Amino acid sequence: MLDGKCIFCRIIKGEIPSSKVYEDDKMYVFKDIEPKAKVHLLAVPKTHFKLLEEMGETEADILKYMLLKIPSIAKANGCENGYRLLINQGDDAGQTVYHLHIHILGGEKLSDF
Numbered sequence: 001m002l003d004g005k006c007i008f009c010r011i012i013k014g015e016i017p018s019s020k021v022y023e024d025d026k027m028y029v030f031k032d033i034e035p036k037a038k039v040h041l042l043a044v045p046k047t048h049f050k051l052l053e054e055m056g057e058t059e060a061d062i063l064k065y066m067l068l069k070i071p072s073i074a075k076a077n078g079c080e081n082g083y084r085l086l087i088n089q090g091d092d093a094g095q096t097v098y099h100l101h102i103h104i105l106g107g108e109k110l111s112d113f
């Protein structure tokens with residue numbers, strides 16, 4: 001289920017334009033509007049949930065599906081040499097959009113953290 005007020009749900013529905021790099025029935029992947037690396041993609045499930053703690057079996061299946069798909073999507077979009085996945089959870093992590101999403105960062109040597 002999508003949430004009409006959520007910015008990522010609206011991107012999935014095409015109500016807000018985005019630079020899409022991949023889409024299927026379960027996930028949508030697009031370029032981050034404020035890239036923090038040469039390649040910065042956001043992978044979002046096509047079902048709205050805010051946080052990992054809200055995840056049930058259905059959401060867990062989608063997340064597993066996404067993790068299986070991400071390597072080929074990352075490689076096809078400039079991350080041949082590796083990439084970093086990041087999932088911000090909550091305010092202290094700096095989460096700004098409360099629709100679960102996986103950052104895919106790469107295309108260059110990333111700094112340590």
Ligand code: 5GP
Pocket residue numbers: 007016018019030031032033034035042087088094095096097098
């Ligand atoms: P968070 O901080 O919640 O983990 O990540 C949210 C990300 O979404 C940020 O990196 C931000 O740049 C990106 N973002 C926010 N609004 C938009 C938008 O309208 N379009 C795109 N492409 N990215 C967005």
Ligand code: ZN
Pocket residue numbers: 002003006007008009010047048049098099
């Ligand atoms: Zn949403």
